Amino acid sequence: MSANHYFHRDHFKLGTFSANCSGGLAVTKVPERWDNSWENNLQMAKMADEAGFDFLLPIARWIGYGGDTNFHGNVLETVTWATALLAHTKNIHVFSTIHTSCNHPVVLAKQIATMDHVSGGRAGLNVVCGWNRPEYEALGQELPDDHETRYAYGQEWFDIVKRLWRENDAFDYHGEWHKLKQTYSLPHPVQNNVPIFNAAGSSQGREFAVNNADFLFTPAMDLEKTAEDIKNIKAAGTKVGRDVGVLTLSFSVCRPTKKEAEEYHRYYAEENADWGAVDNITRIMFENAESFPKDQILQMKQAMATGHGGFPLVGDPDTVADGLEALHNAGFGGSVLGFVDYVKEMPYFIQEVVPRLERKGIRMPVNTDG
Template identity: 45%
Template sequence: MIKQHPLKGSNRLKLGVFSTNADGGLAITDVPERWTASWADNLTAAQIADRAGLEFLLPIARWRGFGGRNRVREWSFETFTWAAALAASTERIGLFMTVHVPLVHPLYAAKSLATVDHVSGGRAGLNIVCGWNPKEFGMFGAPLVEKGYDQAAEWLDIVERAYGLAQPFDFDGEYYTLKDVVSRPASLQSPRPVTMNAAFGGPGRDFAAAHCDYLFTTFTEMADAGDPVADIRKRTAGTGRDVGVYTVCHVVCRESRQEAEDYYTRYAVTLADHEAVDDHMAGKKAFSQSHDAAAYDRYRQRFAGGAGSFPLIGTPESIAAQMIEISEKGYAGIALSFVNYTDELPYFCDQVLPILARAGYRT
């Protein structure tokens, strides 16, 4: 039986776990408990999230790291294989794969994505990115694509046609010229598994507005958090499309505010992997539109703490209140990262989720 994808469920605020497949998760730190992304720990974290009723697991696609003492994020599991393995070991949670469009052929992606959708019973999802890191693309002997989202539109069109057409077809586009295309089995979800686009600039948001089910984006200040939501709604006005907007936050949840802030300072300031933070920030600032320009100067701690994402630091009550505020800004869901997922997820789930449920944001 095909299951309803969890992102289409009834919870007002969907929650997921972000970047467990990569060394360090999103934290760039030297603390001894830093996430090593072993397979055993990935499996444990996924099953904790699954049992707690979280909606999704979202990996990053990383091919090389950012140096520093720990060569941070150099160790990462490939996301199609990772999702297939977790699909066989979980029951309810959605499983996303993150793909760099210029580096993965659409027919390979179609076959792999359909495989995960069948293994999971219809819980697969695809996070479509075009890439920003020239060092990674250089590993493949590939340049960054100037109009990456034009290529992504062709790429996704091919995947959908491969699932939807009963007979082989030819494709003659700007980026792909294909003959007698066929890909079976098709995905269980129709016309294809749910899609998310991690986009921050105008071209990416236009692509998400036209082609994706969800937009994954960031914000710097809570006061301005509603701007990306308003922007995507403006881009979809008159199209009949409803694109849900998701964001990412890094979390330190403790019994007291002071305990949480002390730990945040310890891992993201005192014991930050400063060389890797510098490399990560420089690359992002030069080649990515993922953050406001001012964020790089004002929020170094956030880049060490969670790749520049918004911090949720405090008690269960204060964190739940901020998550509700994010929901009220129009966000459909939040992807969460922790310094150590297996250590910290149980406390977060036990303490924060009931507060959200009592407030009516989750069941």
């Protein structure tokens, strides 16, 4: 695992996001939008692994967002997806995104441990405590209206997972939502600490992330304001004795010239955006989610069409590299990336942008011993 620098805090991490979902992150109707076939995902994963990307992160979706494309209506399930990709890669971490409400903690603990053994210690867990009400209803569940309940349930759920990963002997557990008798999970993961991601915007969500996650995801809207937010998150982690990193979401449209990039961005994200799906996403997020502040959600429809609200990296390689450096300077430890077509667009990003990041000193070369 010498090529993977996941745990280096001074190394700006790069990952891909949402490649397991139809459309990826671009809510667009263009014919070349992302086809999330297994063959495409496998090609994308091998490319990212060879290029020294740090991780792959999926979205767990159970129903789509409608519109003309039914954005995210076709999805590869994240535990199966991650396990298979771990078996086909060598260095990269691959995460499963797990909804606490519909995955039993004992089952999940063993699934992640199995993934870790398959990969020799490269599994990761992205914990989602719930926000998408239509998905809850599709699964016959009710979404609690208050965030306190969602995160209290998530904390109990994750406490069980952690005990299962650390304790050899069977134990009883009598929580508010889980009643377990003589439960255990062997084998334990290969890693002493499986890396944990969490995205949160509410005060309850931030508290959960600071207490449990290695990296918290937060949007990069106003970088000056975000830099202060990152300082507060890290300070909160220090208070509880934890070194919490902060990651964000970006969307790349990288072309040889800025004009080419801007023209393509206009083509897919404005002229051919799936506005019906964008409206549904923003409405559901405004009603139920706290990953983005509510005042920003209503102002970010264009950003949703571009790449699910991610930080725009639109331009020539220098412009894109400068944008990632700006995120680094704001305090972010890395970013997940989306592309209209991951397989077709990542080679140019890898060839042109990644070396620029290395020359800027914010990423380690691929073959440097970690």
